[in-house]
Amino acid sequence: METIHTILNEMQAVCRKVDKDEYESFVQLLKQNQRFFFTGEGRSGLVAKAIAMRLMHSGKTVFVVGETTTPAIEKGDILIVLSGSAKTVQTLNIYENASKQGAKIFLITTNQEALQNSFCHNGLYIPAATKYRLPSEPATIQPLGNQFDQAAHLLLDAAIIDSLSNENTHETLKKKHANLE
Template sequence: MTDKQLAAKAIAELGAVLEAAVPDQISAMAAPILNAKRIAVYGVGREGLMMKSLAMRLFHLGLDAHVVGEMTTPPIGDGDLLIVSAGPGQFSTVSALIGVAKAAGAATLCVTATPQGAAPQSVDHVVYLQAQTMADDQGGGASVLPMGSLYEAAQFLFFEMVILQLRDQMALSSDAMRANHTNLE
């Protein structure tokens, strides 16, 4: 396969994931975010990096968003939202954090490629991105992208689409978002 063919296949796979998720899953994620007083996000590995990018964009919207594990993350409770990523449907740390958030009275949302998994089955809201993760990257029909890259790439673009919907619902301008961007770069 040539580089051009490889790129076309990767783009087609990513497009199929996003097409399946739009618009229902965008609304499914945007609504709990709009209803939250405070938002905490968490994911492991590269999924965690995508969750950090989501937290940054939520902050750019002016929302009270934090990354679990950072020293400045406040406690969550009633009226707050924990958003986790569990592409393959289960990670022990994700399940533990869901338990802590629920015990504190926070709402919970799981972004996943495996909605029948233990983590998504235990939360209040599920966002389903139908994409290959590292847990199912072998055998026929596997993505051209390695391991869980299709899921992670889909997360990034999907989260940006959620941010655009939130921006519109909050009646914010691009300039208002930009005003929240750091000047310490």
């Protein structure tokens, strides 16, 4: 039980340090009536898929980059990129190409410098540890990028909840949940 308490304390510390304005800009982005595309590599990619699914439940048009049914991204679409380092080659290629098509890029990362990239329209800095264990990252008992991935999941799920209108209740979201299971 001590491990779970330590992890919960780490999550609380990381999430409390997130900039309120950056978080609110993400909430406002989710309220837009646009097509949303999600991408990320490894565990960050799994978190991106989980958040994409939850956003779809709220009634938005959502796609995951790399799936066979994902259409071409277009001007005005929104690409949400999850990357702890924001240096993964494939991720960089995806958001550079999306930017060339006129999509808006929202980056969720631990890399503050990457948020200044010309391709990035906006973003959310999460002050969490990654697999690189840079001096600026907080200490953690968790391996690799667990701390970033967990914080991203918590923050993005909360942002979806904050973006929901009063009409989007548990029952309306449940209607959009997969029923072929």
